[in-house]
Amino acid sequence: xxxxxxxxxxxxxxxxxxxxxxxxxxxxxxxxxxxxxxxxxxxxxxxxxxxxxxxxxxxxxxxxxxxxxxxxxxxxxxxxxxxxxxxxxxxxxxxxxxxxxxxxxxxxxxxxxxxxxxxxxxxxxxxxxxxxxxxxxxxxxxxxxxx
Amino acid sequence: xxxxxxxxxxxxxxxxxxxxxxxxxxxxxxxxxxxxxxxxxxxxxxxxxxxxxxxxxxxxxxxxxxxxxxxxxxxxxxxxxxxxxxxxxxxxxxxxxxxxxxxxxxxxxxxxxxxxxxxxxxxxxxxxxxxxxxxxxxxxxxxxxxx
DNA sequence: TATCAGATGATAATCATTATCACAAGATTC
DNA sequence: GAATCTTGTGATAATGATTATCATCTGATA
Numbered sequence: 001x002x003x004x005x006x007x008x009x010x011x012x013x014x015x016x017x018x019x020x021x022x023x024x025x026x027x028x029x030x031x032x033x034x035x036x037x038x039x040x041x042x043x044x045x046x047x048x049x050x051x052x053x054x055x056x057x058x059x060x061x062x063x064x065x066x067x068x069x070x071x072x073x074x075x076x077x078x079x080x081x082x083x084x085x086x087x088x089x090x091x092x093x094x095x096x097x098x099x100x101x102x103x104x105x106x107x108x109x110x111x112x113x114x115x116x117x118x119x120x121x122x123x124x125x126x127x128x129x130x131x132x133x134x135x136x137x138x139x140x141x142x143x144x145x146x147x
Numbered sequence: 148x149x150x151x152x153x154x155x156x157x158x159x160x161x162x163x164x165x166x167x168x169x170x171x172x173x174x175x176x177x178x179x180x181x182x183x184x185x186x187x188x189x190x191x192x193x194x195x196x197x198x199x200x201x202x203x204x205x206x207x208x209x210x211x212x213x214x215x216x217x218x219x220x221x222x223x224x225x226x227x228x229x230x231x232x233x234x235x236x237x238x239x240x241x242x243x244x245x246x247x248x249x250x251x252x253x254x255x256x257x258x259x260x261x262x263x264x265x266x267x268x269x270x271x272x273x274x275x276x277x278x279x280x281x282x283x284x285x286x287x288x289x290x291x292x293x294x
Numbered sequence: 295t296a297t298c299a300g301a302t303g304a305t306a307a308t309c310a311t312t313a314t315c316a317c318a319a320g321a322t323t324c
Numbered sequence: 325g326a327a328t329c330t331t332g333t334g335a336t337a338a339t340g341a342t343t344a345t346c347a348t349c350t351g352a353t354a
Binding site for chain 1: 178179182184185186187188190210213214219220221222223225226227228229230231232233234240241244249250251252255256257258260261262263264266267268269270271272273274275276277278279280281282283284287288
């Protein structure tokens, strides 16, 4: 691991009161040292090369911990359950990052996406989708009530 | 079911050589007759009120059939596996709708999202994410080779 | 170094989704 | 409308991803 990455890792752990374990270090490295959007399984395979006895459960737990702490992000706020969209009119989605609810947003509520320059060669564009991420009304209300 | 919806359903089934069964009709209705982005489980619960003996597997199979035929769409092309994003710089995603691969796209490749009018009241905006959906280079190549 | 909260590894449990297969229901033909 | 054939359905087992449990171990702090 590069010194720089290592220091950042220590700092982040301290900041979030997390023990800087071997396993966490390798998991963090596996994610940060190469570009990509890996699944827990992929991270597991990668880390196992250095720590053959690591458990898949440890990978899962730490990815959750990291995401929760804000050290990493999940690519999609709605993995885990398959959702069907029957709205045939063009539209966007409001996604609540807390309860994962999805609401339609009228297509015209947002201006068109403008492409500056080119997409990577070979990629055949089908469409742009805009996800408006945030906290929905219900979750905001629930939060306010708590405090 | 409204006559209009019913006719559309029959037409779509004929168009795609699908038997217009009872179950399919109710599933289609459950999706189309009310706004929302339902999970298979939710559809199942809804349809069961009319067809108590329907099986969850039937719901799954028909949702797949409908999506495959283009009668419905899936909300997210990458539900199903949890992916981690370690790229802290703002960026967008290129998503291949065939192989579901995800690639980063430089933030400046796309113009900013412009909000016209207001978001629904109570929604606390965090950020806009643009997904550029299409067919990636590898999948395009594989397709070309086949024909 | 001793202590202890928190982390790990092994594995069982859960949950969503898919596969299998015997039986039933639409579509088509007469 | 009945016969036939194809396709769809329901019950349930199988799979795959994720989470829970718990005994043991390790990093952090004194």
